[in-house]
Amino acid sequence: MITSIKYGQTTTYNQFWNEIQFNRTINEKWSAELNLGALYSSTESSSNIFQQNIQRSARVWGHYYFSPRWKFSSFIAHNYNKDVPEIGHFKSPKVRFALQGIYYFHKTGYTLSTRMRMELRHMRNEEKDYDNVRYRQQINYIQPINSKVLRESVVYAIASDELSFKSGTKVTGLSFFDNRLNLGAGYLFNDDIQVEVTYANQYLLRDEENQIVNVASLTVTFNNLFKNLNKKLHHKNEASSED
Template sequence: MGRHRFYIFLFMVITLNQYAQTDELNQFWNEYAFTKDLSHKWALELNVGLTTSSTPEDSNIFCNITQGYGRLWTHYRPNDRWKVSFFYAYYFNKNVPELNQREAPEIRMAAQGMYRILKEGKCKLNLRGRFEDRHLHNENGYSETVMRFRFQLRTVYCFTNNENTKDAFYGFLSDELFFKSKSQVSGPDLFDRNRATVGLGYFLNDNIQIEVSYANEIMPREPVDQLVNAIQLNITFNNFLPNLIKSMAPKKTILE
């Protein structure tokens, strides 16, 4: 009887260990944003991004290109605390057999609201909620709709006295929860993932902002959970096109 209990206990340990296994990947996320202020309250933004990843056999974060995307935003600020945004995006998820990822083009639309809890002093605290309407091609060749809700808490601390201007230097920390609807392409689970991010930002000048960060993303999956360690590079060009045109325009000379 004692031997049977030992076998049962051993079986439970092996089973729990199997479900506790995690596939770990290292990735590089880079995104380039181009913004244009239309007025004091309205702005446009274009994002272009690319993701590369390691594989179980190769730890190089540039081993495979897994995703590329373009995203167009409209932003509206009704006051100094609220920011409401909408975007339309196309994501190309590349076929990567080494990661069990198949080619799945995606059209995504979203509505987002951000609220500034703390906006005075060196420390800022923001709440952000985003509702995404995703249309992904599944294995049967047709588009499947997946709804996803994301909730993020983000804090920013400015190390310099100046903010949002040349030579401003800051750090940031955030955590984001993802919830999704059940579908064939996205899986049966309601909870999608948790993403924690820590990083540093720097304003090169009034129009160029650079952020470098580390993101830890945990995705509960059956039978093996997925863990992603990602290095992020985000570069924002504010009013990029008007400034570029202005810099290239010939200067007028005054004739005496």
């Protein structure tokens, strides 16, 4: 959580989030996904947003494609929050479990969807363990820029807004409501690799003082990476054998 600027009961932070996503198709209905992420922050003594690595995370997904309009998912994740007292960030390992549904509105020329997610977060600090239940509702819009559809070599714009409602926990401070607005762009190198760069403005309602977090985010996604590499190696070996 970065350079802090206090205005009455509101504190503003700046952060950098990055995540690598590995997706693997299992069959027509199922796929699996692995996310590896890190969160960086500046401090009051340094404006460098990479000054402190305050969190590392890993998340494993299972996705079920029920119909062209509905996708149901579940994940289990582990977040390791590091102890950085200078910015009020304290060590609190966290395990998360979630059930999620995404409904797609099929539109010509753009993609519109809404996401519903229920999370159970089990957090631990130096005193005790605490459970926290959170419901998240998001609407997401994707607009291709140089094509009418998402395909290879296409740039696209992203916009989303998400509301979170949760029970209180003594680990992060009593809170009930969060809002996150995302704006950014992505690029599809091909069907297997894409990159997204976004800006997020996150409003966190807290018991002592509210927080506004400005986030620069980078996400790199690989689809069927190891499967495709294995195919290429197999074809290369076959070609060598024929020679």
